[in-house]
Amino acid sequence: MSGRGRIRLRTPLSPEDIRPLRSGDLVLIGGVLYTARDAAHARMAEALAAGEPLPFDPEGQVIYFVGPAPARPGRPIGPAGPTTASRMDPYSPLLIERGLRGMIGKGRRSLEVRRAMREHGCVYFGAVEGTAALLARRVKEAELVAYEDLGPEAIRRLVVEDFPAVVINDLHGGDLYEEGRARWRRAG
Template identity: 75%
Template sequence: MSTREEGSAREPVRLTTPLTREGNERLRTGDVVLLSGVLYTARDAAHARMAEAIEAKEELPFDVRGQVVYYTGPAPARPGHALGPAGPTTASRMDPYAPLLIERGLLGTVGKGLRSGTVREAMREHGCVYFGAVEGTAALLAERVKEAEIVAYPDLDSEAILRLVVEDFPVIVVNDLHGGDLYREGRERWRRSR
């Protein structure tokens, strides 16, 4: 893919899950991506349980290879909707666990906020991309969810792992496979503009 000019308008990239490393290599920070297919939800408590399963050499509740995990704890669905409002959770809360899943083939995560250096290194090494979802759009994001079902840890209520089927779920590439970091780049652009 050619170098992009700063500030140039780009068409959204459409991706269908499961993701591939080759597809992820084409992405750059700042790309708007419309995800379709399956996403899994998981937050802190679910990640802790998956880490315990990995340590005990047990099966994970879903095959993470090529999958995308959305860090959210959705509200209950209203009548006629697959899911209630589902805004992004702060991704750094999953940082202690994320490398365990990334090493096993997870190729995408969706949340908000910065990722640790350890997580960014694991993502580059194993081909995983970090996508940001826009805060304050929980109800709009939920409208992109066509189906939702609990696949693990129902006792965790809103933190249970859900399998979502989404269509054109809008995210932005925050950390790509080339060392790009949208937060860092944004701060640098701001400093230069002053």
């Protein structure tokens, strides 16, 4: 695990922004995140298959796998904790191939997704589950972008400030889940 302190990232991300990241790095993300869960990902895959445009250009962007709760008065968004990322695995390579630079969720990613990430330049960040209300405080603006009928699973454009995450899968084959298991086995 890296001991480099917190790394500040600003979206959109370039390949140069993510190349130095290593699994275990703690990051603070600022700028725009797009929200999308499995239902929205399925619709984006259908749009691509039909030759239709996506609701947003994934080039350099970061998708946060979240279905936020309704916003309280005076807040842009309600509690917004990460969703299990493997639910997006069938669709993620399609977006990664189109320039997606980051994904935020919880849990492991498939070999196919990790391969696409290394090949096309994308990093997977983990957000801490159980911190939905705290993560929502990092959201300064929220705007509906597409698929309103999906309710909380609609695509939203969030503007965030110092959104905390940890690098799980980097461009160099690093996998924090594997590294953590290996460290635990050595300690046992």
